[in-house]
Amino acid sequence: MIAADYATWFPDEEIDGTYGFDEEALRRVAPIPPRRGFAALWQGWNARVRAVPARFEVGEYTPIGVGAHEAAEIRYTAADGTVLGAWVARPRERTPRVVIVHSHGYGGRERPEFDRVPDDAAAVFPLARGLGALNVGIGAPAERDDHVVFGIEDPEEYVLGACVRDLWMTQNIADELWGPLPHYLVGESFGGGVGALALAWDDRFIGATVVVPSFGQYDERLAAPCHGSGEAVRRYVAARPEARELLRLFDASTAATFARVPVRIEAALWDTHVPPPGQFGVAAGFADRELMVLPAGHAEYPGRDDVLRRAIDGGREHLRRTMEGLSSRPQT
Incomplete structure (x- = not known):
């Protein structure tokens, strides 16, 4: 662990990115217990998506530099009929x-990224509805603070649930492209929170790496002013307290308690965009977890490149062990 000197690292930051928590206190943050009907709702959404045939068109595959993969843009029809863009990638020679x-x-995604994708893996890169580069304004607002509260009055319409269902639909597409392979989730920040919400309900997932996840532990999240999407949610609930009950259905820390696969969590001690108590609340929810504690999240700091390299290596090793464990299970 790098010796952190936050006052020197972030001298102009007005928010204390620790929010008064040291590592010991963060490790005591507990996930939010499930609201009645929580599991049934998410299981029902997953079953609905799994029953929808994958409808998609694949563009031309293009080699990614000198790397092991080639990627293509796809257009696909989501479960609610919205037509969205994403990317798929396949190994060039394996x-x-x-x-x-x-x-x-x-921030969306401008292109596929392969730091956490092994050479012998195919990949799907879901791009959230509304966000860049392929889905700007499609199915949801493009501006972050409008996006994160879009549809919040109705669980069936809330954007976070829609994004999870879209992610599952890209898994259906992967099945059509490559057959019934195991799936491993990688998600960071928004993607980590959406990934934690998605993970428990789809048995194609064998494990995950979740990095500085958002949407976790709303008791802590709503008490913490921040620079991230949580600030828009905090202000929304302050003006409309009744929305707090709906958010109980979209708490990534609660969803994590239902996951039964190995998960690697990378959670930060300092973060002004996704407050650390929320991240550690998500981590606490996973029963089979490997925790890497980061000095800071959503920020540049001395030694960050080395931390990122070790994080990526650790995630790849977690995937390797997860696959190894899968192959060693007794066949039924």
């Missing part, structure tokens, strides 16, 4: 043995 379902942060 037969894939796993699919990486790779979500993204609130």
